Amino acid sequence: MTENGDVTPLVKLEHVDKHFGALHVLRDINLTVSRGEVLVVIGPSGSGKSTLCRAMNRLETIDSGQIIFDGQPLPAEGKALARLRSEVGMVFQSFNLFAHKTIRENVTLGPVKVRKVAKDAADRRAMELLERVGIAAQADKYPAQLSGGQQQRVAIARALAMDPKMILFDEPTSALDPEMVQEVLDVMVGLARDGMTMVVVTHEMGFARKAANRVVFMADGQIVEENTPDEFFTNAQTDRARDFLSKILTH
Amino acid sequence: MDELITYGPELAQGFLENIKLALVGLVVSFILGTILVAMRVSPTPVLRAAGTAYVNVVRNTPLTLVLAFSALGLSDQLGLVFSDQPETNSFWLVGLGLGAYTAAFVCEALRAGINTVPMGQAEASRAIGLTFFQTLTMIILPQAFRAVIAPLGSVVIAMIKNTTVATAGGLLTDSAATMKIVFDTTGASIPIFLGVIAAFMVLILPIGYFTGWLSRKLAVVR
Ligand SMILES: Nc1ncnc2c1ncn2[C@@H]1O[C@H](COP(=O)(O)OP(=O)(O)O)[C@@H](O)[C@H]1O
Ligand SMILES: [Mg+2]
Numbered sequence: 080m081t082e083n084g085d086v087t088p089l090v091k092l093e094h095v096d097k098h099f100g101a102l103h104v105l106r107d108i109n110l111t112v113s114r115g116e117v118l119v120v121i122g123p124s125g126s127g128k129s130t131l132c133r134a135m136n137r138l139e140t141i142d143s144g145q146i147i148f149d150g151q152p153l154p155a156e157g158k159a160l161a162r163l164r165s166e167v168g169m170v171f172q173s174f175n176l177f178a179h180k181t182i183r184e185n186v187t188l189g190p191v192k193v194r195k196v197a198k199d200a201a202d203r204r205a206m207e208l209l210e211r212v213g214i215a216a217q218a219d220k221y222p223a224q225l226s227g228g229q230q231q232r233v234a235i236a237r238a239l240a241m242d243p244k245m246i247l248f249d250e251p252t253s254a255l256d257p258e259m260v261q262e263v264l265d266v267m268v269g270l271a272r273d274g275m276t277m278v279v280v281t282h283e284m285g286f287a288r289k290a291a292n293r294v295v296f297m298a299d300g301q302i303v304e305e306n307t308p309d310e311f312f313t314n315a316q317t318d319r320a321r322d323f324l325s326k327i328l329t330h
Numbered sequence: 331m332d333e334l335i336t337y338g339p340e341l342a343q344g345f346l347e348n349i350k351l352a353l354v355g356l357v358v359s360f361i362l363g364t365i366l367v368a369m370r371v372s373p374t375p376v377l378r379a380a381g382t383a384y385v386n387v388v389r390n391t392p393l394t395l396v397l398a399f400s401a402l403g404l405s406d407q408l409g410l411v412f413s414d415q416p417e418t419n420s421f422w423l424v425g426l427g428l429g430a431y432t433a434a435f436v437c438e439a440l441r442a443g444i445n446t447v448p449m450g451q452a453e454a455s456r457a458i459g460l461t462f463f464q465t466l467t468m469i470i471l472p473q474a475f476r477a478v479i480a481p482l483g484s485v486v487i488a489m490i491k492n493t494t495v496a497t498a499g500g501l502l503t504d505s506a507a508t509m510k511i512v513f514d515t516t517g518a519s520i521p522i523f524l525g526v527i528a529a530f531m532v533l534i535l536p537i538g539y540f541t542g543w544l545s546r547k548l549a550v551v552r
Contacts, residue, residue, distance in 0.1 A: 134383055138453055158461070167461025175450035178550045179473050189458035192468065223551035234454075 089245055089276050090135060095144035097300075099286060100315045104130045106300040112274065112278060117271045119287040119308065119323070120280045122297035123323055131297070132247045136167040136224040142230070149244060165193045168238030168246035169267060172254050174230040176222035182209065182233050183218040186240045194241065202241075208236040214265050228259025232266055233247055245276040252283060284312060296320045334521040337512050341522070344505035345529050348493040349504060350426050355489050359427020363436025366472075368466055370441060381437070393495050400427025401501040424496045432489045441479045443474030446552075476542040476548045483541025487534050 084185040088111040097105035104127045112118050122127050133139040134146060137153050137160060146153045154160045160238075177186050186205035190196040199253070208243045209215040212232035214225070222230055231251055238246050248267065271277060271290035281287070287294055287308045294311040296304040298321075304311065304320045315321045334341075369381030388396070400423045412422040447470050455465040475482075496502040497509060512522060 136457060138457065159457075161461050163459075164343075164457055167457075169454070171450060171454065173448075173450050175454035177451060177454065178363045178552050179476065188468070189460070192464060193459040221551065226343055237454075237458065296516040 081277060086113075088112060088147075089116075089149055090278075091147040092134075092148070093145050095134065095141050095146060097127075097134065097139065097141045103267070105134065106299045108144070108300075108302060109297065110302060112276060113177060113194055113292075115274045116274055116293065117132040117275075117277045117279065117291045119291040119294045120297060121282060121287070121294055121323075122277065122303075125296040128297055129249050132169075132249045132278060132280055136164050136169055137247075160194070165189065165241050166244045167245035168241060169235050170231070170238055170246060170248045170251050172250040174222070174227070174234045174254070176230055176233055176237070178222055181219050181221055182214060182225070185222070186237050189237065189241050205236070205240060208239050209233070211239075211269075212236045213262070227255045228262045231255065231259075231263045235263075235266055235270070239270075245278065246270070248277065248279040248281065250280050250282075252281065284308075284327075288312065296323070298323070331518045332521075333512075333516045334525045336524070337508075337516070337522065340508045340531075341512065344497070344502075344508035345526070347421070347502055347505045348490075348497060350391050351421065351428060351493045351496060352486075352490045354422070354425030355428035355432055355493070356486060358426060359432035359485075359489065362429060362433035363440060364471070366433055366437035367440040367444065370437065371444060371466070371470075371485055373462060375484075380534065386435045388431055389438075391431075393431055393492055394499055396431045396518055397424055397427045397499060397501055399494050400424055400430070401499075403495075407506065418500060423499050423552045428496065429491065430494060431487040432485060432492070435485045435488070436482065439478045439485055440471070441482065443476075443478035444470055447473045473550050476545070476550050479545035479548065483537055483545075486541075487537055490532070490534055490537075 086162055090110075090112040092108050092110045095108040096103070108131065110131075120131065123127055130139055134141050135148070137146075137155075141225065148163060154163055163213070167256075174181075176216075177188065180188065183202065183205055185199050186208060187198070187201040190201040190204065191198055206215055206218065209218055212235055214229055214233055214236065217225055217229065222233070225233065235246075253261050257264065259285070264283060267277070267279070268290045277290075277292070279286070290306045292309050293300055294306055296311065296317075304315065304317050305329065306316070311320070315324055365379050366384060370385070372378055372381075386492040401420050407528070411419055413419045448543040451469055451473065452465055456462075460468065497505040499506075512519070517520065
């Protein structure tokens with residue numbers, strides 16, 4: 080799991096709390112993500128999974144506790160925060176490709192503007208990545224011309240183009256037509272095999288079993304259960320987890 | 331009809347001055363309007379408040395006052411002088427005033443455009459490490475601008491018509507002098523009115539068609 084021998088966790092959340100007004104969405108969250116680990120976060124809608132994910136690159140601020148990324152507390156703002164975000168990729172449920180830019184531009188924008196990579200080098204790398212996710216032929220199209228599954232694969236390429244230390248996936252397949260789910264999961268499984276550190280909010284059990292090292296079950300802003308995928312899906316410890324699993328298994 | 335032919339060249343000269351004024355107003359208002367909208371959506375409360383105050387004050391002040399202040403107040407009271415030539419000086423001052431006034435409307439049109447851009451666009455931009463300013467200028471504003479090309483066209487059209495306020499107020503000195511001479515000699519001549527209306531139509535109608543076409547062509551498909 081630790082190809083460079085660095086055993087410090089990549090991310091460490093300590094006593095993290097977060098409110099939206101009166102709503103307590105994250106309650107005393109303690110969690111570590113090791114380098115190269117694939118962590119699946121699962122739980123009912125509204126349990127705080129997205130908020131947890133977004134807190135890790137500070138798209139959401141937290142009220143108390145702390146989040147350590149690669150040995151440093153998350154910066155609060157400015158250049159340091161932008162730099163942190165460039166090291167943490169994010170893939171959204173609704174893809175969020177830049178609608179006015181071509182697929183190629185979507186992938187090169189970050190490297191060119193944030194990393195100051197030369198345009199032609201960024202272009203070459205973008206084509207490699209698009210090749211890898213199977214979209215190279217569409218490089219000069221606009222996002223709206225692609226299917227949902229293709230757009231999500233481009234979003235993954237866009238994240239990869241920054242050479243991130245970790246990628247956060249917030250329900251990457253939930254907005255997709257069923258026939259497109261697998262093509263996105265296949266790309267993600269490939270990333271996991273290559274050793275990418277990933278935090279994945281998903282209910283795709285097949286993916287969790289195939290690629291995850293650990294499953295975290297959340298309910299009402301708390302981490303209720305943490306286990307290996309096999310243990311979690313066959314032998315959940317808590318009633319809430321069993322109840323939740325029975326619901327997602329029946330359909 | 332004779333009056334129109336007699337005074338045609340002079341009227342055209344004055345009209346040309348209105349067009350020049352509109353061009354200055356266009357450049358000033360788009361630059362200032364973009365800065366204002368950036369202030370209005372910025373995370374800094376002071377900038378937001380300043381942008382809002384500017385828009386509210388300017389939008390609720392009669393244009394005549396804004397222009398009279400630009401032409402008279404700025405140079406006489408504040409000593410803002412662009413040129414030794416009084417006509418040139420007042421032209422630039424009025425152009426600046428017209429631009430400053432129109433900027434408030436450009437700002438509000440752009441702000442409506444920003445509201446059409448989904449939140450996820452800004453989040454994805456921040457998530458790859460682009461700063462607030464980069465996100466605004468590379469992701470949000472280009473999409474916002476394309477969404478409001480037609481309304482911006484209306485703002486420009488209103489501004490072109492507003493150049494006549496400067497003429498009528500006697501602030502655009504050459505056009506105003508022409509108008510005075512023409513009316514003093516001919517009285518209120520119907521052909522001259524019709525001629526001037528036709529000139530404005532020729533200028534303005536294509537702008538409406540062009541911006542309509544451009545907004546369809548550049549529309550961001552989601
Ligand atoms: N920006 C926000 N403002 C107010 N409430 C929010 C906001 N974002 C999420 N919430 C609320 O916080 C709770 C947790 O949301 P979320 O983290 O999105 O849950 P999940 O991803 O597990 O469905 C939900 O009740 C949701 O309605
Ligand atoms: Mg969610």
